[in-house]
Amino acid sequence: MIQRKTRHKGHIIKVMFLAAVARPRFNEAGECVFDGKIGLWPFTKEVAAKKNSCNRPKGTLETKCMNVTREVYQSFLIDRVLPAIYDRWPKGQNPRSCENVYIQHDNPPSHNLDNAFHVACNSNRRFKIMLKKHPANSPDTNVLDLGLFRALQTETWKLNRGNNIDELINNVQAAWNDYSVQQLDHIWYTHQTVLDAIITDRGDNSFDIPHVGKDALQRKNNLPDRLPVSAEARALLEEYRFI
Secondary structure, three states, X not given: OOOOOOOOHHHOOOOOEEEEXXXXXXXXXXXXXXXXXXXXXEOEEEEEOOOOOOOOOOOOEEEEEOOOOHHHHHHHHHHHHHHHHHHHOOOOOOOOOOEEEEEEEOOOHHHOOOHHHHHHHOOOOOEEEEEEEOOOOOHHHOHXXXXXXXXXXXXXXXXXXXXXXXXXXXXXXXXXXXXXXXXHHHHHHHHHHHHHHHHHOOOOOOOOOOOOOHHHHHHOOOOOOOOOOOHHHHHHHHHOOOO
16 A cells, blocks of 8 residues: 655645535436535636746746635636526526525625625516625524535545546546435435524534434435424423424
8 A cells, every 4th residue: 555645744635615406306206306415616717827947938827726706706606606507507487486595605805795795686687686694693593504515525435536636626526526415315315303402402513413224214315405493492492482
């Protein structure tokens, strides 16, 4: 077995990705009609090499990582995420009805968008796009942080290690393509149990993620689309007069 090494632990290849997912949808026969995978995009760009080297001549295009500024993040949302939603989102029972789509992200300064994004959101009459930020100190309320990124990382590590940025991106893309619809559906169901646990924990984040036997429910074709609010959570909501 060959043990791979790096020159310095600060030289490990890293790439930041933007991913967008939704809850998969199935018909009455249990067949998937929408896999929920909107898209996965690396924050990279092609840059011409400034000098000759033993690996490539001067002027060769190389893939380089980008600094994710507010302008870069907003351009990815406008030029990639929104068109992917318009293209891949399943049509409802009434094709003329307006679809409400919520884009949830966290709270770094680069996610403070300006009016250009809101103008782009209103460019398609079929969709009403709204931004939501997940609560501070609650990454479990974001499906990507809850399970998707960890699952992709696990599957990527099973592949041949990439020697450069392009190979790393190819590995992550392969893991994304092979990621099963059922697993993504399970994450969304877990997301609902987490929201219930946050309520029963009175807004704290010290809870353990509930285990509900999703695989067994899936085998019986009995995994519900919506998780009912537990009696304990409902009692607390009534106590604080939210319902």
